[in-house]
Amino acid sequence: MMPFLATDKWYDLRDLANISSAILDGADRILPFGLVYVLAALIGFVASFLIFVLPSQLFVGVYGERKLIGRIQSRYGPNRVGPFGLLQPIADTIKLLQKEVLTPTRSDRLVMYIAPIFFVAPAVLLFAVIPFGPNMVFADIPVSLMYFLAISSLPVLANFMAGWSANNKYSLFGAIRIVAMTISYETPLVMSLLGAVVITSTLSLQGMVLWADEYKIWLAFVQPLALVIYFICVSAELNRTPTDIAEAESEIVAGYLTEYSGMKWGLFYGMDIGYAIAASAFAATVFLGGWTLFGLEKWVPPWMIFIGKTHLFYALFIWTRGTLPRLRSDQLMAFAWKYLLPLALFNLFIVVTERMIWSEEGYDKAYIYLFAIFNILVSGLLVFAWARFNGYRPDDVPMRPRLVKEARGYVPLGENE
């Protein structure tokens, strides 16, 4: 694939596929038939757990999220268990494992039992097509982008099963809400990704990374509007806090999770983070250039660059979660159909036109930079113009919340300034 990494030296840690293929080739010669697959599964499990899953899930997903949200909300976050509270996620897990799992008598026991398992499996499957490096992609299928979309449409069924089987009306409300939101937000999401597919003319995630490497530009600059739409849509589909109406505590107890407890609840909670990390990894691959970093990938291991970008994108999720208030159900639904979908269609129209111009000019590299500048300007203009057209306009004098101390006592809203 890439000449500088096409090495058979097993100790070249820039691409971990070298060492794993060296071990497996050697093992294949001495082990009987089939056992090498078991060995590969074991190595893959241990390695991915140590390099990616454990740090991402526990220390970025649980600890980092709570710490960062704490800082955003002017408090400390976890700081009691271990140094800087670093062992907090482990303590949480032990607590969850010890809790009793309750099942309501009138519930559909089998479906309620299967739902968390069915929720976990797609999260693992999603990472099969994510390229961590030039050779570090488990399944390099030509339609890996579609594979990602297909698998990421499965967890909503698990959410639905969880909400329906509990035989609780709040669970059912949560289930209906999440299904409605997923159907609504899937449309602009796929439309925005279509722009990325049109400009790179590939459905393979590895192909998109190589495209970004070839033209030395991230797709985020060529398709800024697609990135924004993708971020909002995926945030709604993942049910994260500004858009988590399916488990809105202030309205419907805990949505589809109302009757779950103990580790069954823990699986849902943990895999919510898993899906968010998978979505971040997907965004890092498609929009942020994957494992490439303008030549730096020759010196730093590409998988480290990729994991860094994934966590950077995940930080955006944490940021919005810490700062934005929750939207109402109807607001969220209207936002998908009246605001995001027309914007995604505009974006698709622009990118198809650009693609036609580009193919007329013989795929000149300079054009892609022109398109990038044009698209950034037009995206900004479109976002504001379409918001104005729909009647969303910012207040001229925004009412700022002020600290009581700074204002020297309680000031009723609207009387300051």
Add this chain to the structure above:
Amino acid sequence: MDGFGVTFAFWILAAVTLVAGSGVMVSRNLLHAVLFLILAFVGVAGFFVLLSAEFIAMAQVIIYVGAIAVLVLFAVLLTPRASRDNSETVWALPGMLLAVCLAAIFLFVVHDTQWKTMTDAPLLTTQDLGRSLLGTWVLPFEIASVLLTAALVGAIMLTRSAEEEAEDALA
């Protein structure tokens, strides 16, 4: 099809699809039937993967599992009596008869057709599929999408109530 892995996968997928298919028929609870139906769809997607038709397999999962099954779930949910009280009906016997007839026709057609076997089949990629769908066959493709749009508009018109009409007339 050759190789141990492919054959093994075929039999596993066949078992899953058949068990799920019979689950759809046997289960009394309509929601369980829908969940079995989803499993059957996934099994069929697996067959497409075995036939090296990845694009169709992914489309199968996105459209049937992701969209249609969810819509069926909605339909079941919004008709409250449908998900319970599904005891024996008078239609059990005619239904079985119809199923047997249908199976007989299918078996006859499958058995009677001269299936061509190609040793050097051309390797079709997703790009080829896209080119022929949006190049050679673009007109039927577009007509199909116009038909779907018309169906969408028709569904909206059918479900509008008199109050909504009145509200729109005022606005």
